[in-house]
Amino acid sequence: MKLVRYADTPDLQAIRHEVLSQVTFPEYLQNNVPGNKYWGRLYEDFPDFQLALVDGEELVAELHSVPTAWDGSDADRPSGWDEGFLRAFESGREPDVLCALAISVRPDRQGHGLAVRMLDAMRAAARAGGLRELIAPVRPTLKARYPLIPIERYAEWRREDGKHFDPWIRVHERIGGEVFAAAPESMVMECPVSEWEEWTGMRFPEDGDYIVPEMLAPLYVRDGCGRHVEPNVWLRHRL
Template sequence: MRRAAIALEHATWGPVGFLNYTAAHHNFYDDLLEEFADCQLCLVDPETDYPVAVACCVPVACSGPDELPAEGWDWMVERAAARRGGRANMLGALAISVPTVHRGKGHARTMIRALRDLSGRMGLDGLIAPVRPTRKDAHPLVPIGDYVNWVDDKGRIFDPWLRAHLSEGGRLVRPCERSMVVEEPLGFWETWAGRELEASGDFLIDGALVPISVDPTRRIGRYEEPNVWVAYGGGGSLH
């Protein structure tokens, strides 16, 4: 099951695999999944005995959802790693992975509910998640603060993944503009872009939510992915 879950996660996030190169992901992510194995959830198809969705999370300590920082995913991973063996008061959702073939069946919302239930069983105060808006990559030049205020023709929040979280009882707290930070040489980004890149200005690659900024002197590209903090429940005393 572990191998199947890893394969499913890789299949889901492969097109934006550059996100695996944040310092927090490289230094801590795999070890945290091992250490908190009981926090990693699989939704299994009973006919195939194979997972169709995976949710990864870690217990974290924070003073409350309303005080979450401008950092997001990286911050949560680093904080979980720093508090190993210490107290936690919230469950931090790192990813819900549903491959394309299994989307549109309600599996992602099932995993949101499963994470909320897990938080309750662990005696924590709630769930926090740096949510990656699924339609933001089509609007990379729009500031995340503006994007979260968009609505569709029915008056609902525009982004379907944010809308799903709201439908399950989540609350939008604030954008986290530096949720995942990847800083790599220009050649790294050329590999992902599949083309040569100029070192004289910012550029876009498929899947990125914002442009990658370039340091022309060092020929380094820096990607600061914005996510949106969503909270279920509240903060409180640490356990």
Template sequence: MRVTVETVLSTADVGQFHPAYEAGFDAPRTRAAARHLLTEDEFNTEMTDPRIKKSDKSEMTAATLAERPDLAAQVPGLLESRWPAFLLAGRAAHGINLPELLLSHPGHQVLLINGDNDLIGAALSVPLPGEAYPTGWDGAIRAAADNTEGRTDQVCALSITVAPEATRKGLAGRLVQALKQSATQAGARRLILPVRPTRKADYPLTTMPAYLNWRTEHGEMFDPWLRLHARHGAELVGITDPATTFTGTVAEWEKWLDMPLPQSGEYVIPGGLAPLTVNLAADEGVYTESGVWMRYRL
């Protein structure tokens, strides 16, 4: 998929765009006190002048890691820019070398690249056999590692990440669509996601079932990430608990969180959907969170 921005249109092509321009801006023409629309001659002049910027969006390209293996080195930095450190550095319960697993399925890793050839988004996924839902994020990774035959009955998205400087531009939705397309091309019948609700971290003491019942004033799901998937056609399947578990020593947790943990007990932590449990005697911190299964039929 490639989207380009043209800085100049030929005189032969420009004529087809003015009627659409007039239709799109019909309201200002009929309601404004002053004239806001360009005449056809003015419109044609601007469209054929390369000095006049036509859009503020640079060229975007979606490609798989199989197509752009040179960008693999940029993926860790992208993830570090958006995800809590403990989700990347902690010892995950799945016990699988995740980078190695993802690299073994390059066609399932979708990348979004800007016109400067920088990675600004990534949707990481793995192929799974059968139609059963694994036990959350950890279970999906274990099932993918056990999928030695490489069956792709369904694809499980593990994360969808957009660079901080590229948020609020609709790119997350573009990655979702690209991931659906990639899964379809691989022969999957559905795309499943153990979604990590983005605003749940603001309410770590609220249970996931209670949080999932919250609605906006318009009756939509309260969480913006769940809401985005629903708008793109995903169905809510249910809660997966636990979705993932991470452990580390007390010193490691203090480093990841940049905060002291002076006694045993539960702590509300930055970026956590649930509290962290610390046991000083065992020199261990255990973090477990639930997630929400959603499904796209392909």
């Protein structure tokens, strides 16, 4: 298996949505604000940080990340995924850290440790890019089963053996990542109810708070508009 840059492999870039993101993430997540605005530019502006893992000819995993500004203080910490991403394109500041955007492993290749390989690749890219550390607004994979639990509580859940409750956070911690903050408003989406209905395959007939499969927190529907605030957990990998 080898890692290649998407910027050098347009044929892989052309199939990545169908093979990976479309099947690894819920549909609504493909419609977030910074992604709609800047995803395409990631490959042009930051080609070293968008990588594909190929096994022979097959695309099996991918990572996306963006160098962004953060001076390391609590006051300057991005609120989450949206701000980490937007800051890279809109702040005009020099980047200090690499901010993870997503890692996906093809479903039939999950559970075999490829995520560690991708995280290692992200850390190596950050180091090669002269960045101070890798930070990740982690989307905890099991949080969708606990949509009513505040992320500040979930971030602290540990098993009896001391390891984190969440499998994806566990992977980060296993190779040296540290939880350093909750990100209760990591990704904010406000869209017409008709769009939420299309993305989720559910109907939202009246105003209310809805539990939607795969969402980490409820969807709030008011006056024809659906608001979803995705909570994440900040992890850092010092290099």
